[in-house]
Amino acid sequence: MINSSLKQLASMLQAKKISSVELTQSFLTRITQYNPSINAYIALDEAKTLAQAKAADARIAAGNATALTGIPLAQKDIFCAQGWQTTCGSKMLANFIAPYDAHVITQFDQAGAVNLGKTNMDEFAMGSSNETSYFGGVKNPWSFDHVPGGSSGGSAAAVAARLCAAATGTDTGGSIRQPASLCGLTGLKPSYGVVSRYGMIAFASSLDQAGPMAKSAEDCALMMNVMAGFDERDSTSLQRDKEDYSRELNKPQTDQPLLGLKIGMPKEFFAEGLDANVAQVITAAIDVYKKLGAKIIDISLPNTGLSIPVYYVLAPAEASSNLSRYDGVRYGHRAAEYTDLNDMYNKSRAEGFGAEVKRRILIGTYVLSAGYYDAYYLKAQQIRRLIAQDFIEAFKQCDVIMGPAAPSTAFKAGEKVDDPVAMYLQDIYTISTNLAGLPGMSLPAGFAQAKDGPALPVGLQIIGNYFDEARMLNVAHQYQQVTDWHQQMPDLKRA
Amino acid sequence: MALSIEDIKKIAHLARIEVSESEATATLSKLTGILGLIEQMQAVDTTGIVPMSHAQELHQRLRDDVVTKTNQREAFQKNAPVLGNGSTQPAVAGGLYLVPKVIE
Numbered sequence: 001m002i003n004s005s006l007k008q009l010a011s012m013l014q015a016k017k018i019s020s021v022e023l024t025q026s027f028l029t030r031i032t033q034y035n036p037s038i039n040a041y042i043a044l045d046e047a048k049t050l051a052q053a054k055a056a057d058a059r060i061a062a063g064n065a066t067a068l069t070g071i072p073l074a075q076k077d078i079f080c081a082q083g084w085q086t087t088c089g090s091k092m093l094a095n096f097i098a099p100y101d102a103h104v105i106t107q108f109d110q111a112g113a114v115n116l117g118k119t120n121m122d123e124f125a126m127g128s129s130n131e132t133s134y135f136g137g138v139k140n141p142w143s144f145d146h147v148p149g150g151s152s153g154g155s156a157a158a159v160a161a162r163l164c165a166a167a168t169g170t171d172t173g174g175s176i177r178q179p180a181s182l183c184g185l186t187g188l189k190p191s192y193g194v195v196s197r198y199g200m201i202a203f204a205s206s207l208d209q210a211g212p213m214a215k216s217a218e219d220c221a222l223m224m225n226v227m228a229g230f231d232e233r234d235s236t237s238l239q240r241d242k243e244d245y246s247r248e249l250n251k252p253q254t255d256q257p258l259l260g261l262k263i264g265m266p267k268e269f270f271a272e273g274l275d276a277n278v279a280q281v282i283t284a285a286i287d288v289y290k291k292l293g294a295k296i297i298d299i300s301l302p303n304t305g306l307s308i309p310v311y312y313v314l315a316p317a318e319a320s321s322n323l324s325r326y327d328g329v330r331y332g333h334r335a336a337e338y339t340d341l342n343d344m345y346n347k348s349r350a351e352g353f354g355a356e357v358k359r360r361i362l363i364g365t366y367v368l369s370a371g372y373y374d375a376y377y378l379k380a381q382q383i384r385r386l387i388a389q390d391f392i393e394a395f396k397q398c399d400v401i402m403g404p405a406a407p408s409t410a411f412k413a414g415e416k417v418d419d420p421v422a423m424y425l426q427d428i429y430t431i432s433t434n435l436a437g438l439p440g441m442s443l444p445a446g447f448a449q450a451k452d453g454p455a456l457p458v459g460l461q462i463i464g465n466y467f468d469e470a471r472m473l474n475v476a477h478q479y480q481q482v483t484d485w486h487q488q489m490p491d492l493k494r495a
Numbered sequence: 496m497a498l499s500i501e502d503i504k505k506i507a508h509l510a511r512i513e514v515s516e517s518e519a520t521a522t523l524s525k526l527t528g529i530l531g532l533i534e535q536m537q538a539v540d541t542t543g544i545v546p547m548s549h550a551q552e553l554h555q556r557l558r559d560d561v562v563t564k565t566n567q568r569e570a571f572q573k574n575a576p577v578l579g580n581g582s583t584q585p586a587v588a589g590g591l592y593l594v595p596k597v598i599e
């Protein structure tokens with residue numbers, strides 16, 4: 001049951017083979033058993049969770065269930081959920097109880113989904129290993145010595161360990177796709193503006209986007225049907241018609257379901273820096289796509305390497321502005337002792353933020369400060385356009401782009417924690433899509449031998465054109481019809 | 496441009512984050528590494544390229560000029576921090592937030 005798809009769970013619930021309370025309870029039992037070692041969840045509230053499950057059972061009995069009614073999901077702790085501790089992985093918000101719901105939470109509530117709890121994450125979503133969380137690191141369910149990736153590391157570990165049926169994540173530079181890759185799941189970062197950011201704690205507002213993290217593309221499509229849609233409370237939410245993200249998946253099966261699909265392979269994604277074992281897995285996955293009828297086209301995204309320097313100007317600049325709200329006045333941490341107002345600000349922020357968040361605020365403050373704006377911020381915005389134009393050119397030749405989601409399998413906890421630049425390079429293949437605002441996803445494509453031991457999951461990345469999520473999900477789904485990497489589960493007793 | 500300890504202290508002051516002498520030293524080495532990465536941008540000729548400030552090239556939507564928010568002061572003030580300086584009370588009084596005296 002814990003490995004069932006959302007569709008299977010929904011049909012079991014609707015056929016009354018199991019109640020939502022029973023299903024929820026079975027996940028809560030697993031959480032009690034495994035969360036103390038994995039640390040995927042920051043906040044659990046069994047009473048609230050079971051109340052939702054009970055309400056879902058009533059709704060199913062009344063005959064007006066939706067595709068997700070009664071299904072237990074995990075929510076990244078970046079989303080405000082009324083009455084829930086909402087920390088964004090920070091000491092700054094350790095005591096913050098959200099007074100309202102994020103749009104994403106409202107959507108899931110209205111669909112009748114059950115909230116199992118709030119998942120661990122890098123502090124304010126700044127990190128690629130979940131090690132910057134004030135609430136401690138998260139174990140990769142495939143190997144407890146290794147990180148789950150980040151920043152949505154708690155959601156990734158929760159899905160991989162089957163401590164929830166599916167989860168939400170957010171992705172500013174790869175925070176859905178890189179942990180999905182490292183934990184062996186399917187994760188989608190939609191086009192910018194497709195999912196409302198209302199009530200989602202801001203990191204870099206021109207890049208932040210929420211999306212699903214689940215076992216399969218089919219599950220991600222069902223999650224997207226709930227999450228996506230116009231919301232007037234987010235000024236960048238797009239006014240588009242409601243879409244059925246499952247629509248491509250349900251077409252009749254043929255031997256070559258992707259006949260005529262043009263897959264672009266950017267040479268920059270296979271250059272120096274990519275682990276050889278990971279490259280092998282990606283090449284094998286591309287071979288499967290050839291058998292499904294796709295045509296492979298060599299393309300170039302020449303400015304890929306610049307995406308990291310550009311991102312580490314723009315994201316910290318936006319973060320330094322967004323995080324100026326944490327001043328110890330109205331909510332969040334306030335220092336215990338202070339002299340005047342400035343001293344209160346200085347001490348509250350020094351105590352409330354962790355080292356990586358402080359570094360990024362300082363970088364952002366520096367690049368925006370008088371005399372440096374043109375050399376850094378403006379320059380980065382100009383190169384951001386070059387990066388976006390690379391994709392526009394590429395999509396003239398192909399329908400989707402494929403490559404690795406991360407340069408290696410999961411690395412060991414502590415390995416990169418003192419070297420921010422090495423950590424930042426984890427996102428070399430994911431950041432450019434955020435800068436361009438394009439959708440990207442990662443799906444399990446196999447396992448590669450890590451240099452220090454076990455075979456760990458590898459994610460294949462699919463990048464699509466703007467608003468092409470339904471096609472991307474089908475491209476992933478067809479692969480998952482002929483492979484079973486997405487169904488493999490870690491052995492938690494051995495990890 | 497190489498950063499100095501004095502630069503770090505100035506930036507930290509602008510960002511309102513207190514840094515000790517030892518933190519400033521540690522931060523200097525990390526930030527120097529990150530700025531080294533960022534310097535790669537300077538090799539690109541960007542003459543005439545229009546800056547891209549956002550993923551969407553759209554104008555901001557306008558909404559009707561009507562009140563949409565309700566007063567939730569009491570709910571929001573439940574999250575007020577502890578006053579500090581010896582008091583364990585929330586930093587609120589009479590619906591206002593308490594901060595150190597700003598105007599003499």
